[in-house]
Amino acid sequence: MSATDVARADAEAAPDGDAPQAPGAGRRWTRRRVLRLIAPAMIFLGIREVGLLVLGWMAARNDMSPTDALRSWDGQWFLAIAGNGYAGVPDGLVDAFGKRGAETPLAFFPGYPTVVGWLSDLGFRLVPSALAITIAFGVVCAYGLTRLGELVRGGSRRAGLVLVALFAASPMAIVLSMAYSESMFCAFAVWALVFVLERNWVAAGLCCAAAGLVRPTAAALILAVGLAAVIAVLHRRDGWRPWVGGVLAPVGLLGYLAWVATRTGEWDGWFALQRRGWDSEFDGGAATVKFSLDVLGNARSVLEVATVGLIIVALVLLAIGIRRRLEWPLLVYAAGVLAMDLGSNGLMNSKVRLMVPAVTLLVPIAIALAKRRTATMVLTLSAFAIVGSWFGAYSITSWGYAI
Template sequence: MDVVTTKGPSPLAAPAPAADRHRPGLARRLRAAARDAAPALAVYALVRLVGLLAVYAWARSRGVSAVRELTDADATYYLDIARRGYDGYPRVQSDMAFFPLYPTLVGAVDRVSPLGPRAAGLVVAALAGVAAAWALYAIGTYLHDRRTGVVLAALWAALPHAVVESMAYSETLFTALAAWSLYALLRRHWLTAGVLCLFAGLTRPTASSLIPVVGLAALIAIVRRRDGWRPWAAALLAPAGWLGYLAWVGTQTGRLDGWFHIQSAGWHSQFDFGVYTFRRGREVLAHSAAPQLLVVSVVLLLAVTLFVLSLLDRQPWQLLLFSALMLVTTLGAAGYYHSKARFLLPAFALLLPAAAGLARAGRARAVTVLVALTAFSTYFGGYLLLVWTRSP
């Protein structure tokens, strides 16, 4: 074997352009990253577009507005907050149960564009969904390979309750912030992880599943004397948004546990260590039940199974802890059994074993499975909006 060695650039080589002799700027890095993630973003957008077109056709056949259906149920609270702010306390079901970042962004888009609040809510959710799919691709690629990243984004787009990703809900925004925060954590980008966790804490109460992950990772780095002051900053930033909003609600209600009181007294939601979920699930599986409740029961069983597979696959502990806490907060809370599958949408790491397996199975098999899942997700999304009479 011939080995060629050089001690410098070839005299025949053209000099590198000045821009290439320096570290690429942020804009250039973003463009390169976007080109790299383009297949995943395209697949995600295609799956969600199919679902939206089906909802539009189904709604039109029934003489109702697809936009109205996509901005109904919990979305009405978000849109009211975006238009008028919080309604104050007391109220039987105070809208202070809903965290502020998503409606704040919707209100900002509504004010600077001609879209109107409903369209603004859908646009913000859609853009956040793309950002979430990008983060899922980045994590799948970082832990496995590009094909796994693409499949992971596609699986998330084709979940049974994925229609929520196209509604004026906060799940896509929270998933994007949580996934990018975890990706930054895996790469030890402490400030990015802390800031994104702060914003996640202003988006959904389930940031309580993300904050301990960032905090524990920072604590480990501090004890091991790694990365200087940055883990300290991440540890301080991570809970700031979540605690800040709870503190504000406490001042509005005049009680330290104000937000939890609203959840319990107004929304009948409290933590009972899974007693309600177990009893309700047993009733659903033992008696005739609506398809929505049956699908929720299957999703919950699959989520637990996928978590076990994640353990066997030895996922990074940061993802395992996030998934475990998401499962605990979702399964352990009483009430809203019909929405528990939606609450697990941000638990994207549970899909990694399936994504890695499909990626290894080959393109034809992966496409076949994804098409089948997309078909079911498309039908079920229409069912949730146009047949089911309660929130997804």
């Protein structure tokens, strides 16, 4: 089924008021409604399948297994934690300096491996369980993005579906098919933002709290949800609900950081693990600027040059969002994600992957593409998907360093 069919069905999904229907019209409307219901999942899964096909081709050319590629790097840590708990991670897994302490695995947040472990405990194999959880949360995120596209100023359901396609096809969207936690985090983050725009404060707080158990990037989400809740309280809107949502939002992140502090005996235990194991800490962007200038000066590799280009694109998209007056919680969230990513040193090759959760940067593009002719929209998204699929496959098959 083509994207054109999906778009046509979406446009025709609603019945024409009380006009008389021809025999069989109800059945046709039901089929269209089913198509409308599954469209976000179809678009997300279809584009990710293109990414996996490109990955299979790239893996074959590099004499490696696609499954091994999908569980590489951080995936090995998540799988080990899911299967054996923090205390049972094999000694062979080490930090960026080749070292390993008893607390090193605590650098990885528990949300994703815990859910993977639950599914594995039901009798399923560990790697398929991890990949299934990743895909399932990607689909959940797709429905959230569709709703987000309807809620934003100038948006529509069509814009929401385009947003799903852009997300699934973005550079480094390969992690949305890997044993990585980005898919789960994005699902919680997008729905938290949807609930903020709908002023469903308790649900927003719960999603934000869950995101805090998945990735440290939840700090950006807590900022957006917390500020929105504070403003609602100051304007005396929605009674007690923004109070509860604001209180719930940081519970997951603060709870895990506090637990790591007690395990390590250091008040900043998680941050200390990042500094010692991955040389990662906030430096205001100095390392990112130095990396960018060095790469542009000698063009060491395709991936590094593309990384610098995508950093610039992300900053331009943030400026466009501000100029187009995108809803401020979405801007605060995206700016927070970029600040945490670009403002830290550590592994420069992970910069593009760490920008994947900043999906709200793509909203203005989605709105603009949704207003184009269907053929133009489909061709643009197809080209984007092919380029993004190659970039992601290259990063985990041909590129020899961690992402």
